[in-house]
Amino acid sequence: MTSLHRSTLAIFLSSSLLAVACTDDAPGDTSGDEAETAATETETTTDDDVGEDTTTDTTTETETETETETETETETETETDTDTGTETEGMETMGETMGETEGMETMGETMGMETMGETMGMETTGETGNGEPCEGGCGTFNCGPCPEGPDPVDISGLYTIDSTEITNGQYQAFLSVDFEPAYLAELMPEECSWKSDFLPDDWPIEPVESIPVTGVDWCDATAYCSWAGKELCGAIGGGAAELNTVQNAASNQWYRACTGGGISNYPYGLLYQDDACNGVDAGFGQLVDAGTLSSCEGGYDGIYDMSGNVWEWTNSCDTEGMGSDQDTECRRRGGSYFSNGPTLRCGIDSVRARDFRNNNTGFRCCDSE
Template sequence: MIRSSVVLIPLAALAVAVSCSSSNDEGRPPTQGNLPTGSVTTGTGGQGSGTGGQGSGTGGDGGGTGGDGGGTGGQGAGGGVPSPGCTNGVKDGGETSIDCGGGDCAPCPAGQACAAPTDCFSRRCEESAGGGTTCAEAQCDNGVKDGDETSIDCGGGAAPRGDNPACPPCADLLDCAVSSDCESLSCVGGKCLTASCSDKVKNGDETGVDCGGRCAGCAPGEACRLSTDCRERVCANQICQMESCSDGVKNGKETDVDCGGTLCSTKCPAGQQCTRREDCVTDVCNSTTRLCACPDGMLIAPVAGGGNYCIDQYEVTKKEYNAFLGASPMLAGLPAECSGNIYQPSDGWPYSEERAPVNYIDWCDAYAYCMWRSKHLCGKIGGGASSPADLANAAQNEWYNACSGQGVNEYPYGHAYAPRCKVNDPDGAFALKSVGPAPIPPVTMCEGSVTDLYHMSGNVAEWENSCDAEGNCLIRGGSRASEPDADDVAKGSLKAARCDARSYAPRRDDTNPDIGFRCCL
């Protein structure tokens, strides 16, 4: 019978054995039998760390073998376990959803979990149908300030940003961040201000910065919609134009439309604005009205469609014509047909009644006298000769326009013939020019279609600057010698006295006791 026995090994010897065993097993995973209780193996992987297993085994009866170590060193997983962050694809830290919300990360898009409005890009965190709270989409008509809005349902930019829609700009006095947040495009101190003509912004109905619309006109080169948007009142192709002397508008330094001032050579006719006499065709600028006025003895004749000119109140008298003869004028610019003309009346000279209309003068005499007076023989409106075809055109013919009151009246004084307005004796005394405060007989006060215009018919016929190619020139208004025909007698009229009467056209060099003239300007 074999007897068992226990062998006692000193602790010092055991320590040496363990030491030798560790040295011989380097590079292999430790086993439970040779891993002391409480020891830790450490495996390094990248920046990760793993804890080794703790192997402890109790010796079996009769010298059993120690247990194997049960753990190995940890493996580094791609640099170890990631730290919390906003781009790691993991909901961690204070995030309310993956990589968003929580204050440290960007706000979450619509549909993601949230805890507060600040967690959402839309600034709307609401209860969801499935429970919990999620970010809702911003809207421009929900009565809530959300998304990029600077005030309730407005502002925040003209283009969508992410899930946030572009809302309309804000009305005056609402909150804003930049000018585009405001209807007025004026954001000052965080508030939308009312558009003004001095805010250095193109807003309201302006066509340029602080100009156009209800503001002052824009300078040339600026945008425009209407002529009133422009300083010079000319808008072409939606651009304000420079002023000119032919644009049909009073602008620049003009005193009236395309006339007067220091830049335009055209002078203004009677009735138009002026600042000095040099602005006026008439060389007279009324210091009170600041309008070009007619010289003494002339009246303003309005033109249908706009404009004015001056016409002599009476036919030129013998006294007035005598002053012309006494001046012995040397006139340049007379028609070639008047070359070598002498101005002395062919008969009835010297005169006895200075107030009577001058007669026995030819067309060239009349033309020269008016030129000497810085006027012109009545012809075309605007100056020059009138075509014989326009004798009854109130828009073209100066004499007819004044006689008919812009083409309205048949006779100078109305629609019906007035025998009292004609000198009844074909060889009798003429009606005289009124001198002094009261008419002097035998003046017949038959006022014409222009106030204080007299003797347009029934005294002497009047030369007109309206000649044909053969040198035959119109005379107008009839005379004391005009007689009614049978039709006139039946109707109580006198065709020769009408404003539109086409009297015979004597040659330019004819003289007659019943032909005189008046001037226009």
Template sequence: MRPATVVALALLVLAPSAGARGAPPRPEAPAAPAAEVNTRGGIVTLQIPAPEALLLREGTFTMGSSPSEVAHAQSLCALEPMGRECPEQVFADEYPPHEVYLSDVWIDRTEVTVARYRRCVAAGHCLEPPYASGAARFDRPELPVVMVTWNDAAAFCAWTGGRLPTEAEWERAARGTRGRRYPWGNLWNGSIVNHGKLSWDELDPTDGFLELAPVSSFPDGRTPDGFADMAGNVEEWVADYYAPRYQEGSVMNPRGPTQGEERVLRGGGYVHGRPFLRAASRQHDLPSMRRPWRGFRCARDA
């Protein structure tokens, strides 16, 4: 059988049925990934793509920052173009460090893309992002979806059979169980993350992107577990209401305050400098606010 025939047969087998195209997607985490077909020199190679979600096994980790880690974060500000140390209160909401136990949870490997989000819009379950109002450059399928509110993000995750990750789940995915400073390790590396700078002009093209990058553009910046873009590119909505201080003592599967005005954001975006791309760094905003450097990823109970 000729190589071209083998390729055609492989593609026919792997193609989705026409009847399934309009149906809402089933929860993606437990599903086995489909194979991809590549051809080189007449040889057909089947490759398994990275899964849509990764399973974080139950366990305990330390969430938050110690005084010495906050002092280090302050000193990082002096390395930015502004060239001065940040006051302690900028990072004081990372106090106190505390032990957290989490149950098994699936978390998306990447930030939700425009392509995935548009499936929800087409199904009538999600609102169209306001790209037509001067943000058309962000309307590309491979980019993380941005200009979404907290409610938009929560609606999409619910439509896929999931939810937004809790703040504790997000931090565990970014830091691991050994408390990494950044998702990839303890040392800053501006070439493996889509970052900004602490400056009057926050945009920084030295990482190869002035604004958004396609999801997973920095494989060396992934966590050891395989999560992409946990720092930079877009800051991410999480489920919790914001509180300026964590509760004391050990906790199990924390969900944050039961009410509040603002929601938590994690990870920093393409406008943020190194102090705010640390895995313990916290941001917060009104859930109705939209930003071009703000997106999300989803989680699912195991």
């Protein structure tokens, strides 16, 4: 009996020790879970930081499609990591992480029609494209949005002319485009093959958007008008106007528009008015916002500043000159805020080299179509 009791006691003690051993294992497992959870949370925080860095880096890229996809992917990864950090084990967590976060809702946002439409659709395509160099005019793939204004003014049903000179704000849209080198020949004639960029002289970091752009040469003006789907004002019917036809309202787009079809000397009438337009006698002493002087309207309703403010390049150049393409003289019109009465006439004859740039010279565009 004694040995039986001892045997029974031994069995009882062995069972108790085994139970204690099992109880000791449980806290160990819990510590492992906490360590795993802590590691996961640390990893998630690191990934979130990387995601933010990635977003920052992507913002500086010029490729809109890549930027959109990268930012979307970063947001998805961050959501996944956050969910994983919250619950770290079991099918329930995987279901939430893979089913909800990376499921149809997220995939729809990442790969669905809405995001793809914004990235590749017609609305975005016409404005920004995918960051590759432009091979067409404004509003086409990779070539930037078309500028807002100036409004076109119809001239006797023959052509239209811009209501004002091109402003800094409108020209800025043009500067934002990266053109394919081979396409430059489409924007400008062969005589401008020496051009590699269109940045005006003394272009400020934050230009005043509402004043006329200046510091541009003849090739800059020609390229802008071509990109905007128009042309530098030249001959009625299109193309260049002959340089020797200074005052021919039947053939010259700019002169016809300024004189109201050849009936006046100034856009507002026959006689000079010293304060009508922004010339030296008006006393402004600087450029004024395009189209803001109602007294300087004409020769057709809705056209402004054809006298004063800035000289305007036109498509009329010396085709018989013996100098280089850059030195070839082209006509500018209308005078500037430095000009006096006789110089502010519609028929003033002023020519400068094609590569001439000055802070009193800009342009406007015409359209023969």
